[in-house]
Amino acid sequence: MTLSLDATQLDRYSRHIIMDEVGPEGQGRLLSARVVVVGAGGLGAPAIQYLAAVGVGELVVVDDDAVERSNLQRQVIHRDDDVGTPKAESAAAFVRGLNPDVSVEPVEARVDKSNVHEIVADADVVVDASDNFPTRYLLNDVCRFEGIPLVHGAIYKFEGQATTLVPEGPCYRCLFPEAPEPGTVPDCATTGVLGVLPGTVGCIQATEAMKLLLDEGEVLDGRLLFYDAMDMTFETVPYRKNPDCPVCGEGGVDSIEDIDYVESCAISLD
Numbered sequence: 001m002t003l004s005l006d007a008t009q010l011d012r013y014s015r016h017i018i019m020d021e022v023g024p025e026g027q028g029r030l031l032s033a034r035v036v037v038v039g040a041g042g043l044g045a046p047a048i049q050y051l052a053a054v055g056v057g058e059l060v061v062v063d064d065d066a067v068e069r070s071n072l073q074r075q076v077i078h079r080d081d082d083v084g085t086p087k088a089e090s091a092a093a094f095v096r097g098l099n100p101d102v103s104v105e106p107v108e109a110r111v112d113k114s115n116v117h118e119i120v121a122d123a124d125v126v127v128d129a130s131d132n133f134p135t136r137y138l139l140n141d142v143c144r145f146e147g148i149p150l151v152h153g154a155i156y157k158f159e160g161q162a163t164t165l166v167p168e169g170p171c172y173r174c175l176f177p178e179a180p181e182p183g184t185v186p187d188c189a190t191t192g193v194l195g196v197l198p199g200t201v202g203c204i205q206a207t208e209a210m211k212l213l214l215d216e217g218e219v220l221d222g223r224l225l226f227y228d229a230m231d232m233t234f235e236t237v238p239y240r241k242n243p244d245c246p247v248c249g250e251g252g253v254d255s256i257e258d259i260d261y262v263e264s265c266a267i268s269l270d
């Protein structure tokens with residue numbers, strides 16, 4: 001698809017347009033893309049900010065929470081005045097103010113089995129910026145069944161991780177077949193997180209999403225990236241497709257209806 005850029009766009013995206021790896025064609029691809037970001041919190045804020053700035057044409061922002069003052073230490077798209085506003089709305093207002101080329105669709109909902117197909121429909125890339133295991137596994141599974149690339153990110157105190165799950169590569173369950181039991185892993189609300197940490201990881205997710213859209217570079221397919229902010233180290237650990245994976249392996253399930261996402265993301269084979 002060719003999309004002609006107007007004078008304002010040629011100016012706005014000039015630093016992309018002069019690069020061989022993007023150029024007017026790549027910018028056209030970004031402007032014609034639809035990206036779904038699940039979560040408008042710590043990881044979602046930088047991901048949404050950059051995806052809007054670079055001109056992703058359609059951004060769907062999904063979040064069911066409202067902005068709290070304790071979010072503002074790291075969730076940089078929300079402002080003090082937004083406290084009490086739904087995060088999806090606050091994020092959409094940010095995007096509209098930053099880049100009128102982006103059509104932003106706020107979805108004030110928690111992703112679950114009943115709405116996930118509709119939410120990810122027609123997405124070119126899904127960015128998992130959620131903060132809980134049921135959502136993480138649900139997105140892995142539905143994106144696998146629908147053939148949509150998914151960019152995963154997670155944070156814990158001053159450590160982060162990211163990987164990119166492409167339809168033909170290993171999936172998140174090849175790495176971790178099931179979520180830990182509820183209550184065995186602390187979440188951000190109880191453990192704390194260094195304010196800048198999600199900025200780094202969310203930017204990595206936005207970078208991966210852009211590369212997928214542009215079809216440039218090597219994404220973190222089959223590689224899990226670990227970032228330690230205290231040691232300032234990045235390490236990548238390779239992983240493979242698990243032939244016994246309950247979702248992408250042979251004999252795995254082929255629908256999210258066979259999986260229980262509320263308790264432990266376990267797969268029911270009865």
Ligand SMILES: [Zn+2]
Pocket residue numbers: 170171172173174175241242245246247248249
């Ligand atoms: Zn798998």
